[in-house]
Amino acid sequence: MKKTPLWIAMSLASGLLVSGCSNDDDRTDAVTPEPEPQVMVFAPDGKLDARIRRTTYGVPHIEADNIESLAFGSGYAQAQDHLCLLADGVIKANSERSKYFGPHKSIDFATGLPLQEDNQNLVNDFGYKALGIREAAATAMPTLGERSRAMLSGFAAGYNLYLADLASGAVTTPNLPCAGQPWVKPITDVDMLTYLFSMALLPGAANFLDLIFFANPGDGDEYLPRPAATALNTPASKAMLADVRTKALARSQTLTTPQVNPMDMGSNGWGLGAEVTENGKGMVLGNPHFPHTGQLRFWQSHLTIPGFLDVMGGSLVGMPGAVNIGFNQNLAWTHTFSTAEHFIMYNLALKQGDRLTYLFDEEEMAITPRTYSVEVNIGGGVTIPLEKEVYLTAKGPMVEAPPQLAPFGWDDNQAFFIQDANMANTDVLEHWSAMNFASNLEQFQQAFKDFDGVIFNNTMYADDQGNAFYIDDSTVPGLSSDAENAIWLSPDIRAARESAGFTILPGDDSMFAFDAPVAYDQAPKLVRQDFVQNSNNSYWITNPASPIENVSPLYGDRRVEQSLRTRMALTLMSDARGDDGKFSRQDVEAALMSNRAYLAELVLPQLLVQCEAQGTTPVVVSDSLSVDVSPACAALAKWNGAQNQDSVAGALLREFGYRFDTEAHLDVPFVYTDPLNTPNTLAADGSALVALAAASATLTGNGFALDAPLGSMQFVEKSMPDGSASGVRFPWAGANNREGGFNVFAYSNEANDDTLLPQHAYPAALDAVTGAPTASELTTEGYHVRYGSSWMMVVGFEEEGPQARGLLSYSESNNVMSPHWNDQTQYYSQNTALRPLLFTESAIAAETLSDRSIEFQK
Template structure:
């Protein structure tokens, strides 16, 4: 393992003050009712926020205590102590060596940023309701752990382990902060700390979070109300999984949906009148400042030298010894190890470095009675860390906005201050740090300085639809392209990529009735059928040219491969990545071998929905097909290999195809097709799928949690929804009290505890 000098700055926005005492229930106790319906889905009811959090923490611990317990070890910077400094961390998005993880998280905790935020009033600091939710959640988790005992935990993953113990509210606040930093500081641990494991031990990069999202308005729904499709593509392991839950305080809050592990709020969901979802946006989350060094420990700003601050971080190793690290600070943020020279260093300025506002924003959105009220909640808190928001309401108003936290670097400032990046592939502005003229700007409507306010954000309100599949905001609705916003939010006029194109084409076909699903317009049933169609857009766009090439030449020049059988297989495949799709895997292996670019017609910004298209007929394309065929034949793999045979999760076959192929309901694996005709286990793809229709009589919703409710392999709910997802099924959501009571599998328990359990 390489250890380089560490230079880290702490982005602290407020002066040091005493922490606010924990909020307590009015009578010194918590009470909640947990009702579980089919697939173990919990519906939690309490009279107050503290009790609601208590019931949620208790229910979550029953299903997933080990995952959160491991993550708490991570947040405390103690992974090296229990698992060794070289082992891989449990970060599901970008794991690193435990030592790098520990140094990073100890520096965050030592900075005091959470303590400072807790001392601030809302909206910069947490609201009283959120504080009570967090305290109750911690108390509920700890009550379950105390009742069960570490030695008797049902999950063998952490049963009897020394690293399992009570959690604190501080742990949960750090989890919420780390969620906000998920696409900014957190994935840059190695660049920040300079610590990396041996290169030959590094796993392939794991896929970043993605998603599909539609908000359908009254003009395109058969019933005239709003509908939402939520299809987030988050990791299938670890702390960034979704947990399906309904949270109810009678007369105050009633929300159902997907809640990320270790958070007491619903991130994607609906109430009786509003539904919303998110996709990861292309906007920048941080800037990098080039520091002109005066010497090894100072840099100049406006001609004056500024010393770097210092912080000492100590990490305990398995043998009890301590690994000590000196961390340095700048006015901008952490100083990256990468790119450091005798003349310059580079500091990371993270717009989400002190963002705890997101949880309060989701809580306020859950209480909204209309799109207008949801928008007001977003304007108040301005905490969405890295996502677009798509929403609708019972009136059928469809809404899109990139309300995410974005550093205020306008186009003029970028032109004036931006410099070449010292790190290849770094997707952020590199700004001149030697002058205060290049500091982030200010918007008068921004809740904190240095970020764009609501008036600068890409926004669209429609009566037909808004849609996004991680493309930039400009093609949210092709009838009304969005332009004129700062480039920090992403480029316009760019190639949509196949998956977003597939989504927009699916909507267009449904609205014209050309998809074979009946009369035009969306119903809940046609929405379900549309999104589970398993179309492979690149095959659709290249099929005719491929078969023409096959007819012209049966083998690739310079190759012994006979591609006739492959051509027959692809010629009879229907282009859908169903479990029994013979040709789906052959197409993927051919497509991934194609030269770049392989399109016959290149992208044209004036025709973003129909270009690029077609397949070039040249020797490199023919060789790609021959190479794919040779791989199959040399390993005895049938060319008719299907997704059901090649890809799985917990031994359950998983349909779908990959991002690059243009598959709406994509899957991702950690490696290539093996010589046994199987991919490594699926670890990312559709996660919490929700199709909801808002009607005057109440919401109608269908959901499926693709990896199921519990990470515990001994749980009956470890793979039950996975099997449902595999065969294309959905869960009919039970939202009202009557619907819940009508479930013949209903189990009800009342849980109680004191506030001491959460301290």
């Protein structure tokens, strides 16, 4: 973490100000003005006080006189909307899931029984103990900056007050069934910091919990947990232990290499500058593609400390009193998931004959076993402690994969450990708070110079002065220049990186070691007066007119083919402007909601020509499958140019997209000097018709019409608290990454919904060629949306301040009893548009639904 002094965004440079001419040296009436007042951090005399007004769609406008009270209001309001998610996040981070729910993930609230018997809770609990986040939080708390301590303590107090109001009956609105259950309990500031530490590891070490659980120097089942000395020796405990052992052995046979930085975990972001906007002021498009369920869910709020802070936007649930993606009076910003790597896996050379000693610059270093214990619920209100060893180096936990995931084995010669740059990242709150308080580009940039808390994001910014700014200052390991050169040039390191999907470096040479993140001045960044943008490719062509080069390879690749979505984004940047060649806010919103698909714009006319030549002659897909593609071609000819609800053959285009390969199906290859237009030109060898034939057979084989409108197949349907289907389906517009969409959605969220809250799912549709579930995750009911565009906003600036529209596509509350469980979801389904964001006092007063003040004496 950066160690520069705490930056208070609202403070101004102080100095001696005098009136009159500079040569009036003998004046005696010169006055030194009072210093600019500073925002109050802690509540005076420990009395927390906040006002929460809710406007249409349930948006809370939270006002307080100090940072601690503002977080207090945020904690209360978030608990109103997301009590179960917050409570589950805290027990997960504290390694207590097994204590309340047994060893397996996902419970059925109706029966209390596990829905998946997979040891997931046990793996998580031991994994987070191995990562040491609770211990790190307790140690770090007294050393945090004042703002962080105030935000954590205030949020915990607000959350706890809501629990107390539930228990006393002061809150009369029904809540989710988790209310009153033993795992939904009061929290502390250390609990909240532990939760934030767990979130910071999501793009890195948290992907390796299974490999941490499995790691051990032996060759057998030594990694399995065992009863602690105090464990009850009862039939129930013996049965649970046998079950854990069976499931653990089975789980070890099905592990796969963790996928980090998945493309679906993405977003679009634009920062538009003076040269491309109608009024010469900046504009921001924010469009994060994130899970619609789980702990990576966004929540909208408006936070105000009169005279100091006025910020609105979306935050991840559990962010205590700060906005992650939003705007204030002078500036706006958004984030996208970065291609950067936030950890290094190190390959250790072991001392001969000793699997617990490795060599580092020819010196012997210890691998230290540490025994951890986890309480496991065996039913009937009884828990027993299980214990196991985890193995640690001075810089991170050991990892090991079963034999089928070689080469990550632990044998007589080598072993592996993970070092995560986001471990115990204490800058998260300070960094986002500094961005919230900033009032100009210099102050916004200073936040990145002072802190390293933007854990896995690119940042796009624009302001009322017409500046556009991009930076990827996510927390990236700061390697030596020699190590960076080796990553670029070493064939072995490059091959290992390509195979694994992340960087693996020698652990025996200090040249490859790191102790801190990359410094601000070495991070990829760009200031423009036209635009900056990102759609989850690397920093490289943030603006094609000014490619970014010469940064650490850990930030991602350069001079490589861009995704169809990035090409769509850059196309929209060019052709979605008004007749004057400039953007209005309406133009930007129209671009976001256009639902264009770059794949179709790239190849559909050529594909239809090939269709005409093919006629009714069957296309041979395999030895057992030939398809007359003429019905598919006729359906595609009716496609209306966008993936809207009324788009005929939208599903056919999607299934074709999942079988389309730019390398195999395009003749003109990628040229890095023309990344927007290459590769191109549909191959004339008939391979694209084979892909179309397979797509056609898959849809018809599962009972879907080729000319079905997309809205008849793509829908949102939420789950009830017990995991059953709500029965309320909303037809849904929007494209997909594989089609080269911009406003995109996806359909399975299992990998990104690490909560206990169950979600219903429909049977998978089967691929006509492979007989396996389709890559598109089509179900027997259609495309069940659970991922994609989430908190969306378009913000521009006028003389009177920000003008903003936005939408939280899955609505503000996760409480099925709330009127704001589905209202924005219904709005999107019916309008495919954003709504006004109420930022001014007059706008808030006109649409206030409730107005409540809360207080608490510490």
